[in-house]
Amino acid sequence: MKENIIKKYLSDAVIIAIMPIIGYLVIFAYEYGYAKAFNIPIQLININKTTFFVVASALWAIIFPVIGIVNMFIILFKDDSNVIYREFIKIAPLHIATVVFVLVFGKSITFEDIQFFLILPLIITVFHFGFPLLTQRKTKGYKQKLLEQEKVDSEIKDIGFYLEKYLGKFGQLIIIYTFFAIFLSHYIGYFAPLNQSEYLQINSSDKIVLRIYGENLICTTYNSEDKTVNSEISIIKIDKKDVTLIPVNIGPLNIYD
DSSP, X not given: OHHHHHHHHHHHHHHHHHHHHHHXXXXXXXXXXXXXXXXXXXXXOOOOHHHHHHHHHHHXXXXXXXXXXXXXXXXXXXXXXXXXXXXXXXXXXXXXXXXXXXXXXXXXXXXXXXXXXXXXXXXXXXXXXXXXXXXXXTSOSHHHHHHHHHHHXXXXXXXHHHHHHHHHHHHHHHHHHHHHHHHHHHHXXXXXXXXXXXXXXXXXXXXXXXXXXXXXXXXXXXXXXXXXXXXXXXXXXXXXXXXXXXXXXXXXXXXXX
């Protein structure tokens, strides 16, 4: 009993301790994706409170529909006695997140831009439901194959087993969804310019501000006709008296060609 209490508080303490690190990694992944889209050097990235709220809002816009759809699916189709349902519900959040992501960004991007994001869930699904066909060849019936494979998986002491043992089920889920959140955050950051129309223009010139990192304005120039962006990045100190920032609506920039 005492050992279980110690384990519980130890796992809770570890989870609380790593939460700020997880938050930083997710936000950095977003900024890295955004910087990659505009060829901003990664060394210039500086995380601030504004970025935190922007990333949190963007992620929540994806995660909230996913949670709602998964919960609705569970309520309508829950059948714990059905092994196919049990296996599908494990990977359902990944597929729903992919669908929501495509609905948000799909009209403005090509298959090549998001092929990895689309192919990954397909590979996981094929492996998840196809692997028992190989490992349980002697077992008759597909459902029975899944049941036998489920028994085998429950007896294997892999990384997931030890994560659950020392961090608990909740801690294990946090680790899994942290990697997913980092991956998703990077893509949201990379494609964020598709939905960005407003920028800060410097002194009524063709130079616009892409990001404000600390006291540095990360700037570039663009062609007003075809909306293409110059690959060169310039840095202007925000404390210069001769810098005037003007909000302008120039529409989404063409940066993915």
